[in-house]
Amino acid sequence: MFSITSLKGYLPATLLSIGLLSAQSSHAAVLDFSSLSTGSNVGASFAIPDAIVTPLEGTLYRYGGVTDKICSLNATAFRCEADLEIDFIPDVYDVSVTFGTFNPGDYVDLMVYGAGGALLDTLAIVGNAVVDLSGYGLISSLFFDDSSTGAGYTYEAITYEVAPAVPLPAGLPLLLTGMAAFAGLRRSKRAA
Missing domain, CATH: 2.60.120.1350 (Protein of unknown function DUF4465)
Known part of the structure; x- marks a missing residue:
């Protein structure tokens, strides 16, 4: 079960994912x-x-x-x-x-x-x-x-x-979010 404090680790990863998605823009x-x-x-x-x-x-x-x-x-x-x-x-x-x-x-x-x-x-x-x-x-x-x-x-x-010159792979934000979540869980287990 997750608490509010454990969800704080997801916030930076989520913001990073949104930033990467918005960086893939066109004119x-x-x-x-x-x-x-x-x-x-x-x-x-x-x-x-x-x-x-x-x-x-x-x-x-x-x-x-x-x-x-x-x-x-x-x-x-x-x-x-x-x-x-x-x-x-x-x-x-x-x-x-x-x-x-x-x-x-x-x-x-x-x-x-x-x-x-x-x-x-x-x-x-x-x-x-x-x-x-x-x-x-x-x-x-x-x-x-x-x-x-x-x-x-x-x-x-x-x-x-x-069209963007280098398309962002669709799964990249999800992968980064998952990696950040595992890093956050690993860090919280070490602290305990």
Whole structure:
């Protein structure tokens, strides 16, 4: 049977466990395209913080005055109708994407890829929308398969949380608490 005085030995171990759990935090972020020029950016791919962005079939267009609004221009017309791939470095979670400037005829299949490149889902986007991908867990990349016949979509405010670089094993706080409890019991037996 435990008394109040024997429970005092558990308090430091419990506080240590809570501290370790809270140390495993992440930071909320928005893809920042400010390193790109305003207007058309010609190139195979672009490295920005936490991602590599690859416009397929065209160029990456960054809108002036904002740092998070882009589109993938096709090679034959000045329209946001080209495919786009975003590879996150490192993997991320709690992703959301804002689709803007919908025009009749605009259509995108958003393909969500998880850790190891496994296809998690394909979402059909028709209309302006904020698409919440938080239910998919870790995401390694997004592929925007654009089949628009209108002026095409802009991709705005792509938000995410960066996955911790070294995950805390789930049993570690429990192990530390148990070890501290045994050390406390051993110390109380020696004192008696």
